Structures are given as C-alpha cells and as structure tokens.
Amino acid sequence: xxxxxxxxxxxxxxYLQIVQQTKQALRLGLLEPGDRLPTAREVVEATAINPNTVxxxxxxxxxxxxxxxxxxxxxxxxxxxxxxATGSPLGRELTEWMRRAHTTGLDRESVAALFQxxxxxxxPEGEQ
Amino acid sequence: xxxxxxxxxxxxxxxKYGRSSNHVLRDxxxxxxxxxxxxxxxxxxxxxxxxxxxxxxxxxxxEGTIRMLGGTPAEVxxxxxxxxxxxxxFPQLTVAETLxxxxxxxxxxxxxxxxxxxxxxxxxxxxxxxxxxxxGQRTRVALALAFGKRAELLLLDEPMADLDPLxxxxxxxxxxxxxxEHGTTIVMSSHVIAELEGACDYLFxxxxxxxxxxxxxxxxxxxxxxLTGMQGxxxxxxxxxxxxxxxxxxxxxxxxxxxDAGSWDVEEPSLEEVLLAHLRNxxxxxxxxxxxxxxxxLEAAV
Numbered sequence: 001x002x003x004x005x006x007x008x009x010x011x012x013x014x015y016l017q018i019v020q021q022t023k024q025a026l027r028l029g030l031l032e033p034g035d036r037l038p039t040a041r042e043v044v045e046a047t048a049i050n051p052n053t054v055x056x057x058x059x060x061x062x063x064x065x066x067x068x069x070x071x072x073x074x075x076x077x078x079x080x081x082x083x084x085a086t087g088s089p090l091g092r093e094l095t096e097w098m099r100r101a102h103t104t105g106l107d108r109e110s111v112a113a114l115f116q117x118x119x120x121x122x123x124p125e126g127e128q
Numbered sequence: 129x130x131x132x133x134x135x136x137x138x139x140x141x142x143x144k145y146g147r148s149s150n151h152v153l154r155d156x157x158x159x160x161x162x163x164x165x166x167x168x169x170x171x172x173x174x175x176x177x178x179x180x181x182x183x184x185x186x187x188x189x190x191e192g193t194i195r196m197l198g199g200t201p202a203e204v205x206x207x208x209x210x211x212x213x214x215x216x217x218f219p220q221l222t223v224a225e226t227l228x229x230x231x232x233x234x235x236x237x238x239x240x241x242x243x244x245x246x247x248x249x250x251x252x253x254x255x256x257x258x259x260x261x262x263x264g265q266r267t268r269v270a271l272a273l274a275f276g277k278r279a280e281l282l283l284l285d286e287p288m289a290d291l292d293p294l295x296x297x298x299x300x301x302x303x304x305x306x307x308x309e310h311g312t313t314i315v316m317s318s319h320v321i322a323e324l325e326g327a328c329d330y331l332f333x334x335x336x337x338x339x340x341x342x343x344x345x346x347x348x349x350x351x352x353x354x355l356t357g358m359q360g361x362x363x364x365x366x367x368x369x370x371x372x373x374x375x376x377x378x379x380x381x382x383x384x385x386x387x388d389a390g391s392w393d394v395e396e397p398s399l400e401e402v403l404l405a406h407l408r409n410x411x412x413x414x415x416x417x418x419x420x421x422x423x424x425x426l427e428a429a430v
Contacts, residue, residue, distance in 0.1 A: 008326055011398070044304035048297050049326040050165055051308045 001038055002031060006047045014049055018057035026066065026081035037067060037075040134195070135281045135313035136160040136183060139422045141192035143178055152178045154337035156192070159422045160315065160330065162280075165307065167324035168317040170334035171407060176317040177213060179334060180283045183315070184210035197280060206237065208281040209274035213289070215266050219259035223252050223269055230273045243276030246302055250295075263290030268299065275306050284316040300327050321400045330420075333403060336410055343417025345399055351415060352402050353383050357392040368412045369405040380405045382415070 002025050004018050012020070025031040038046075040054040058075050061067045069075050101111050141156040152175040160166055170176050181187040182194060185201030197204045217226060227247060231238040248254070251268040252261050258269065267290050274282050288296045304327060307314065315332075318324055331348055333341035341348055355362055356378040362370070365387070370379035380397060381387075387394050397405075406412050 006326060014326055039308075041305045041308045044308060045301045047326070048300035048304060050329045051304055052329055053326075 001036070001042075003038070004043060004047060006049055015053045015057040015060065018043075018054065019060050022057075022061055022066070023081060026077065026079070029080070029082045031077050032080055033077050035077045036073075037077070039074055133162045133198075134159050134423070135162040135164070136194075136196045136315065137422050138183075138194040139192060141179075141182065141194065142190045143175070143182065143187070144190060151337050153182075153189070156334075156338045157422050158332060158339045158342045158416070159420050160313065160332075161419050162313050163311045164313055164330040165304075165328045166313075166315045166330035166332060167321075167328035168315055168332045168334065169319060169321060169324070169403060170317075172319070174334045175337065176334055177285050180210065180285050180315065180317060181212075184208070184283055186210070206234070206277075207279060208283065209277050209279035210283040211270050211274050211285065211287060213285040215270040215290075217258045217266060217269060220257065222255050222257055223247060223261075224254035226258060226269055227272065227276060230276045234277045237278045238276055239278050240276065242278070242306060243272040246275050246299075246306070247272035249302060250298065264292065264295045267291060271299070271303070275303075278310070280310075280312060282312060282314045282316075284314065286318060287316050288318065288320075303327075321403055325399050331399070332420075333406060335407070338414065339416060339420075340406055340412070340414050341403075341416075342420035343415070344419065347417045348402065348415065349396065349399055351382050352397050353381055353387055354395040354397045354401070355379050355381055355387065355392040356395070359391065362392075366413065368402075369409050382413075 002022065004021050006014055006017055008014075010017065022031065022037070031037075037058065040051050040058075043049070043054045044051050058067065058069070062069060062075075066077065066079050066081075067075050068078050098111065101114070106114075137159045139157045141153045142151060143153040144151045156175075156179070168176050168179065178187065182189050183196060183201065185205070194201065197207050201208075218229075221229065227240070227243050230243060231240060247269050252265040256265075258266065261269065267287060271284070271287065274284075288299065291299060303314065306312065316324070316328075325345075329345055331341060331343065331345050332339055352368070353365075355365070356373050356376060358376040360377060362377075362379050362381055364384045365379075365381035366384060368380045368382065370377055372378075380401065
C-alpha cells in the first residue's frame with residue numbers, strides 16, 4: 001500500500017502532492033493496475049490532513065483516467081505509467097542532453113534553470 | 129438565495145465582561161456550513177474562548193443571536209460537544225469509568241468503539257486514574273467523550289495545546305479519520321497556524337471583536353496576492369500590507385481586477401502569510417465569503 005508524505009512547507013498544494021506521488025509511483029512501477037489506493041480514512045489518519053483534500057486528489061486522478069473508484073470497495077489503479085520514465089527513448093535523450101551540458105562546463109544550478117525554463121514554456125503552470 | 133445547511137450561525141454578537149467598557153465581541157456575525165473543519169484563530173485575548181463558550185451556551189451574549197444545527201444551543205445540546213481548554217474531567221475516575229459515564233449520560237447516541245479508538249490508541253490504560261494522566265492523555269480522554277457522543281458539531285478550545293508534535297499529528301489524524309464517515313463539523317481554536325493549515329478547510333480570524341476573515345481557506349487564499357515591483361503604488365488593488373523590497377516595493381493585496389495589468393511579479397501567498405499580515409494590520413478591511421455570511425433572516429432578527 002502506498003503511503004503519502006505531506007510536506008506543508010513545500011508550497012505545493014496538498015492535494016497535488018498526493019496526485020504527484022501517485023503518478024510517481026505509477027511511473028516507477030510501485031503501483032500497478034489493480035492495486036488499491038488507501039481509503040480517505042487511512043490517508044487522513046496517517047497524515048492529519050483534511051478528508052476533502054484526499055477526495056479532491058482522488059477525483060483528479062480519476063479524471064485523468066489513472067484510477068477508478070469502485071463502490072464500497074475502494075479506489076483502484078487502472079493504468080500504468082511505466083515507460084514514461086527513465087528507460088524510455090525520451091529518458092535516454094534527456095540523459096544524453098544532460099551529459100552534453102555537463103561536458104560544456106555548465107554547473108548544476110544553470111542546468112536546472114535551463115530545464116525549468118524549457119519546462120515552463122512547454123507546460124505552462126496550471127495546465128495538466 | 130439558497131444555502132447549504134449551517135452548523136453554526138451568528139449575527140450581531142456583542143459581549144463584554146463585567147463593567148469593563150472593553151467589548152470582547154462587537155457586532156460579530158458569521159456562518160459555518162456543515163461538514164467543515166474550521167480553524168478559529170486570533171491574537172491572545174481576541175475572544176476565541178469567549179466565542180466558543182457563547183456557541184456552547186455556557187455564556188449568554190449581551191446582544192445578538194446564535195443558532196446551531198438549526199436550533200438554539202440549549203435545544204440541540206445532545207448533538208454538539210464542547211471541550212474547554214481546561215479539559216474538565218473527574219480526577220478520581222479511571223479512564224474506563226469516564227467513558228462509562230459518557231455512555232450513561234448519552235444513552236441514545238453513545239458509540240463506545242469510537243470513544244475507545246480516540247482514548248486508547250497510544251494513550252492511557254483503561255484502569256488509569258484521570259488525576260495521574262499526562263496533559264496529552266487527558267486531552268485524548270476529553271476528545272474521546274466528545275466523539276463517543278457522536279456529536280455533529282465539535283467545539284474544541286485549544287485542543288492540542290498540551291501535546292508534543294507527534295501526539296498532535298496522531299490525534300489530529302484520529303480526529304480527521306472519525307470525521308470521514310460522519311461528516312462531523314469541527315471548530316478548533318489555536319494560535320499555531322501551521323498545525324491547522326493541513327487539517328482545516330475553513331477559517332475564522334477573530335480580531336477587534338469581529339470576524340476579520342471568514343470563509344473557505346481556498347477562497348481566502350485566492351482572494352490575496354503578493355505583488356513585487358519597481359512601481360511605488362499598487363493601483364486599484366486593496367493593500368493589506370506593504371514594505372520596501374530593494375529598490376522596489378512588495379505588498380500583500382486583495383486584487384480588484386487583473387493583476388497582470390501592472391508590471392509586478394505576482395505570487396500566491398501562503399495562508400500563514402495572509403493571517404500574519406492581517407494580525408499585523410488591524411485596520412485591513414474584513415473579508416467574508418458568501419458561505420460565511422449569515423442568512424438575511426438571521427441578520428434581520430437582530
């Protein structure tokens with residue numbers, strides 16, 4: 001069973017932290033189709049967050065087609081995200097790009113800034 | 129206008145102690161929809177405990193009306209629970225006896241399993257006497273009584289003040305878990321803003337005798353922005369607080385219209401930032417969202 005970690009200081013909305021951690025677990029294969037997500041009760045008991053926050057996160061995951069709520073049984077994973085991650089061609093290209101940035105002498109912060117700028121341009125905040 | 133049900137609703141509350149000319153509450157009006165977990169915050173002496181005592185019916189307002197769960201506090205006594213800051217319990221009873229007392233006093237509503245979940249999870253032994261308990265364990269027992277009663281509305285005055293950070297987190301988790309199935313409405317006062325931020329979805333900020341901010345945490349946050357830029361002033365936006373930022377100025381504002389119109393860096397503030405800015409600036413205008421505004425009939429009744 002996945003356990004969510006909530007960081008109040010991160011500046012990321014709590015429901016988004018749950019969405020992001022679920023997606024990360026799907027990418028890494030830690031969650032697979034058929035696996036059950038913890039109930040709202042289990043999540044709030046462990047994290048002391050508001051129940052509506054959990055429900056909002058699960059609704060969002062459901063809207064994206066990643067999980068489904070089965071009445072009286074719980075919320076289950078529908079779709080895997082493995083393949084979008086490190087081993088894929090896109091992942092390999094990114095690793096290669098990082099290596100080139102490194103050899104041209106860029107430091108970690110400059111690479112992070114470049115990456116973030118490109119990310120923000122291609123995926124503006126608020127867009128899913 | 130239609131309203132979802134209100135757990136707690138007040139209009140024109142006025143309260144002062146003794147002959148003092150200092151009003152603790154003055155024309156205080158607010159509304160709390162059912163099913164919300166509401167943080168009641170304010171500076172020391174702002175009237176948080178007074179407000180909860182008025183809501184519970186322990187005190188009577190000098191003026192104004194207070195309605196809860198569709199009745200007066202006296203009419204709905206069975207359906208709400210009030211846990212005072214001092215957590216009054218009988219010191220000579222054991223924990224188990226205290227819970228049995230709760231069962232005897234609430235014969236039709238008592239939920240022993242819920243009471244035991246709150247009381248005993250990493251808490252005291254059933255046979256332990258109340259007078260021997262630590263502050264945190266007393267808090268657990270007091271909250272267990274409130275939950276065993278299956279109250280629809282819980283009024284908790286500084287419930288976590290005696291607890292260490294781990295116990296706070298666990299007990300808040302236990303409270304949230306109990307509310308999942310029953311849709312319990314909770315009002316809890318505190319001055320530790322961070323501890324309430326994750327658990328609460330509704331906020332009351334009490335100051336100068338009235339509700340300075342009241343409404344959904346999301347909506348209150350969405351009504352504020354931090355603007356930083358070289359311009360000396362912030363146009364049509366309502367400034368809550370401003371200060372210098374290098375060669376420019378930075379301000380917490382309530383936007384009136386588009387914030388992109390100026391050449392500011394626009395940020396979303398945290399709830400803590402919004403609260404602190406209002407605490408530092410008592411003259412900032414009040415903000416009450418639609419669901420936090422009492423029904424017109426109640427205001428008319430004053």
